[in-house]
Amino acid sequence: MKRIVIIVVLALIVAVVLISYRQTDTTLTKPVITSPNQPASIVPSPTPVSFDDDTDLIQEVRKLDPSPLDSDWKILEDSVKQL
Amino acid sequence: MSKFILSVLLLICCWLVPSSVDARITPEDTINSQRNTFNQKVSKYSSEHQQKLDQISQHIQQINKSRTEELDHLMIVQAAILEEYQRRVGNTREEEIENARYWVTYAHEAVAYQAAKIYIYDLTTESNIRSDASRLISLFRSDLESTRQKVIKSQKIVEGTVR
Numbered sequence: 001m002k003r004i005v006i007i008v009v010l011a012l013i014v015a016v017v018l019i020s021y022r023q024t025d026t027t028l029t030k031p032v033i034t035s036p037n038q039p040a041s042i043v044p045s046p047t048p049v050s051f052d053d054d055t056d057l058i059q060e061v062r063k064l065d066p067s068p069l070d071s072d073w074k075i076l077e078d079s080v081k082q083l
Numbered sequence: 084m085s086k087f088i089l090s091v092l093l094l095i096c097c098w099l100v101p102s103s104v105d106a107r108i109t110p111e112d113t114i115n116s117q118r119n120t121f122n123q124k125v126s127k128y129s130s131e132h133q134q135k136l137d138q139i140s141q142h143i144q145q146i147n148k149s150r151t152e153e154l155d156h157l158m159i160v161q162a163a164i165l166e167e168y169q170r171r172v173g174n175t176r177e178e179e180i181e182n183a184r185y186w187v188t189y190a191h192e193a194v195a196y197q198a199a200k201i202y203i204y205d206l207t208t209e210s211n212i213r214s215d216a217s218r219l220i221s222l223f224r225s226d227l228e229s230t231r232q233k234v235i236k237s238q239k240i241v242e243g244t245v246r
Contacts, residue, residue, distance in 0.1 A: 049163035053171075057164050061242040064157045066231050069224075072146045076220045079139045083132070083213045 117203045124206040132212055136204060139216055143202050143223050150227060151198035154234050158191040161234075161241050168245045176244070183237075183244040190230075190237035197230040 051060065125133055165187060169180050202223050206215050 049160050051164070051167045055167070057168055057245040058242060060164050061161070061238060061245060064160055064238050066154060066157060066234055067150075069146075069150065069227065069231070072150065073224060075142055075146070076139065076224075079135070079142055080213055080216050080220065083135050083216055 114201055114203065117205070121203050121206060125204070128209050128212070132209060136212070136216065139220070140202065140204070143220070147197065147200065147202075147223065147227065151194055151230070154194045154230060155191070155198070157234055158187060158194055158237070161237055162187050162191070164245060165241055179244050183240050186237045186240045190233040193230050193233045197226060200226065 051057070125136060128136070162184075165180065165183055172180075202219055204215055204219050206212075
């Protein structure tokens with residue numbers, strides 16, 4: 001009798017663990033936040049990226065500096081001042 | 084002895100069950116809850132303030148969209164450069180290339196995550212409207228700067244690899 005109880009409890013634990021992991025996993029793999037106004041803006045590069053054999057890759061990497069954000073912050077700061 | 088084992092097993096069960104319940108609260112639920120709270124509060128604000136808040140919110144969305152699109156493009160080019168470098172050097176320096184690829188992927192995921200973020204005001208009172216708006220802007224600024232720094236870090240690592 002005791003063995004049966006232990007087996008049942010163990011089976012329950014396994015079931016709970018499996019369910020909880022599955023739910024957690026689903027949460028993690030879901031798109032985190034979605035909005036009709038702001039779709040995830042993953043836009044493919046307009047032109048395919050390709051390089052010639054003699055392209056200087058170091059120079060190519062150095063061209064990839066992101067734009068400064070100062071003008072964006074200025075727009076937002078000015079908007080707040082209008083409040 | 085068997086009672087002890089049963090007690091331990093039951094305790095483990097009690098510990099596991101709440102975690103499965105917590106997992107049911109999705110990020111969408113959190114966002115919807117924040118949005119509802121915001122809508123309730125902002126409906127009591129003057130129409131001028133409502134309009135201004137909406138305008139700032141739109142600015143945030145536009146900036147986030149344009150900047151994350153730019154960062155996304157940079158990450159695509161970084162990945163392409165790394166692929167080209169691997170093509171040139173073959174299997175040599177495999178470890179360094181894999182490390183660089185890890186950071187490219189990490190930064191690219193961060194960009195995608197940032198692109199999908201929604202910023203909702205956490206309003207207190209109408210008299211505090213300026214500080215409430217500033218708080219949201221600061222959060223957005225911090226998030227976007229952090230994402231940008233990840234892209235720059237990835238860029239440096241790729242540069243160090245292809246050098």
